[in-house]
Amino acid sequence: MSITAAREKFRSFLLKRRLRATTQRLAIFDAAFPQSDHFTAEELLEHARKIDDSVSRATVYRTLPILTASSQLREVDIGSGEKFYHANREGDSTQIAQVVCGDCAKIFEISAPFMSWYGSTVSSKLGLTPVNQRLQVSARCNSFHQTGTCARRE
Amino acid sequence: MSITAAREKFRSFLLKRRLRATTQRLAIFDAAFPQSDHFTAEELLEHARKIDDSVSRATVYRTLPILTASSQLREVDIGSGEKFYHANREGDSTQIAQVVCGDCAKIFEISAPFMSWYGSTVSSKLGLTPVNQRLQVSARCNSFHQTGTCARRE
DNA sequence: ATATGTGCAAATCCTTTGCACGTGC
DNA sequence: GCACGTGCAAAGGATTTGCACATAT
Numbered sequence: 001m002s003i004t005a006a007r008e009k010f011r012s013f014l015l016k017r018r019l020r021a022t023t024q025r026l027a028i029f030d031a032a033f034p035q036s037d038h039f040t041a042e043e044l045l046e047h048a049r050k051i052d053d054s055v056s057r058a059t060v061y062r063t064l065p066i067l068t069a070s071s072q073l074r075e076v077d078i079g080s081g082e083k084f085y086h087a088n089r090e091g092d093s094t095q096i097a098q099v100v101c102g103d104c105a106k107i108f109e110i111s112a113p114f115m116s117w118y119g120s121t122v123s124s125k126l127g128l129t130p131v132n133q134r135l136q137v138s139a140r141c142n143s144f145h146q147t148g149t150c151a152r153r154e
Numbered sequence: 155m156s157i158t159a160a161r162e163k164f165r166s167f168l169l170k171r172r173l174r175a176t177t178q179r180l181a182i183f184d185a186a187f188p189q190s191d192h193f194t195a196e197e198l199l200e201h202a203r204k205i206d207d208s209v210s211r212a213t214v215y216r217t218l219p220i221l222t223a224s225s226q227l228r229e230v231d232i233g234s235g236e237k238f239y240h241a242n243r244e245g246d247s248t249q250i251a252q253v254v255c256g257d258c259a260k261i262f263e264i265s266a267p268f269m270s271w272y273g274s275t276v277s278s279k280l281g282l283t284p285v286n287q288r289l290q291v292s293a294r295c296n297s298f299h300q301t302g303t304c305a306r307r308e
Numbered sequence: 309a310t311a312t313g314t315g316c317a318a319a320t321c322c323t324t325t326g327c328a329c330g331t332g333c
Numbered sequence: 334g335c336a337c338g339t340g341c342a343a344a345g346g347a348t349t350t351g352c353a354c355a356t357a358t
Binding site: 174 | 322323324325331332333
């Protein structure tokens with residue numbers, strides 16, 4: 001999906017919810033959408049400020065949940081203090097697992113098609129309706145532990 | 155496993171690591187082990203103080219990683235600011251998923267035997283070795299949304 | 309025009325840490 | 334005895350919030 005089309009989708013989402021399409025919100029969108037990797041709120045702030053230097057940290061934090069709700073972004077919480085975000089260009093967020101390397105500190109996104117099936121099955125037995133599911137694998141780097149280096153390490 | 159046996163197992167673990175079996179650590183163990191539900195660090199502090207009122211918050215936070223490493227406890231992070239802990243009387247921590255109800259705020263622990271298989275498969279493709287995996291399903295309560303109440307709600 | 313949104317800085321919340329004192333081995 | 338552990342209170346770091354001003358509709 002092109003950024004123009006995606007931006008329009010975001011505008012519609014805002015309208016539908018009677019939220020305003022402010023220049024800051026759009027700057028944050030424009031900063032987030034092209035990112036190919038995971039990023040933090042702080043990194044997003046930096047990028048957004050290059051587009052519109054009036055953007056404040058508070059607005060980034062207030063906008064992130066909106067971007068997540070409109071499924072432009074996926075929130076990735078690996079339990080490390082800060083949350084990560086990832087552009088969601090495909091649209092489906094319930095079938096993706098994360099593999100987090102404790103050595104590289106890198107996050108891989110992997111398709112896990114059985115996840116939503118599992119969520120529905122288990123939830124219905126409890127009288128619940130699934131909202132979403134997260135599957136995360138923590139792992140360590142073989143090459144790092146053998147050679148002391150890892151090609152992916154920063 | 156009885157609490158006496160489990161306490162001895164914990165003592166051995168401390169010894170093996172050359173950590174000391176202080177009265178505070180054992181009080182915290184005794185407070186954690188019998189808990190049948192999930193609890194937070196703060197709740198554990200309260201319980202531990204009933205056993206030994208000298209226990210401090212700092213020591214609880216310093217002891218929790220030890221209890222987790224000795225697999226007496228499992229850490230459950232549902233991405234809500236604070237972490238939860240759960241007594242691990244069975245011993246296997248890699249095959250359990252959590253279903254978290256957003257209405258009840260209740261956490262259900264469910265067996266998910268395929269998880270470790272998935273972790274290994276995916277990790278090896280990336281040249282990684284899995285350390286552990288978390289599968290969490292967020293859900294909402296059917297009865298709560300239909301009747302406005304939920305038996306499990308506090 | 310006016311309800312919403314914004315920036316700023318202070319507040320929050322859980323968790324970690326420095327330090328002087330206490331205690332298991 | 335001495336290294337390790339503890340309590341206390343202060344620090345830390347990500348996120349949230351109150352308020353006066355700005356702006357989209």
